[in-house]
Amino acid sequence: MRKLVISVLAIGSLLVGSAANAAGNSACKFSDVAKLKEHLEKHVTYPAKGKDIKEACKKEMPDEFTAQERSCVDSKLKSDSEYKNAGDVMKALGVKG
Numbered sequence: 001m002r003k004l005v006i007s008v009l010a011i012g013s014l015l016v017g018s019a020a021n022a023a024g025n026s027a028c029k030f031s032d033v034a035k036l037k038e039h040l041e042k043h044v045t046y047p048a049k050g051k052d053i054k055e056a057c058k059k060e061m062p063d064e065f066t067a068q069e070r071s072c073v074d075s076k077l078k079s080d081s082e083y084k085n086a087g088d089v090m091k092a093l094g095v096k097g
Contacts, residue, residue, distance in 0.1 A: 003052035027094025028072035030065070037097045039064060047084050050077035050092075 030036045044056050055078060057065070065073070076093050083089045089097050 007095055028069065028076055030069055030095060033097045035064065035094075036069075036095065037086060038091065040089050044086070044089075046061070046086070047082050050081050050083065051076055051078065051079035053083060053089060 037055065040053075044053050047057075054074060057070070057073065066068075073093065077083075077089065078092075083092065
């Protein structure tokens, strides 16, 4: 019985850890990566702080991205971090383009 309890606890711990890693390390999903890249290259002046990039996205093209895409950008881009170019932003978002 003791071995069974230990096994169940170990499996539960692994599942919780895997879910946390998946949530924290998952990339943002964009329906049109080319549109994202174009937006970052044309509507953002670099270097730029994360908070400025987020604001530019809302101001320049308020309906360009879905609520889920915006939420992911808000969670992945750190407001006080500085991004040197669109590639830095794409990397922070976990998007390959």
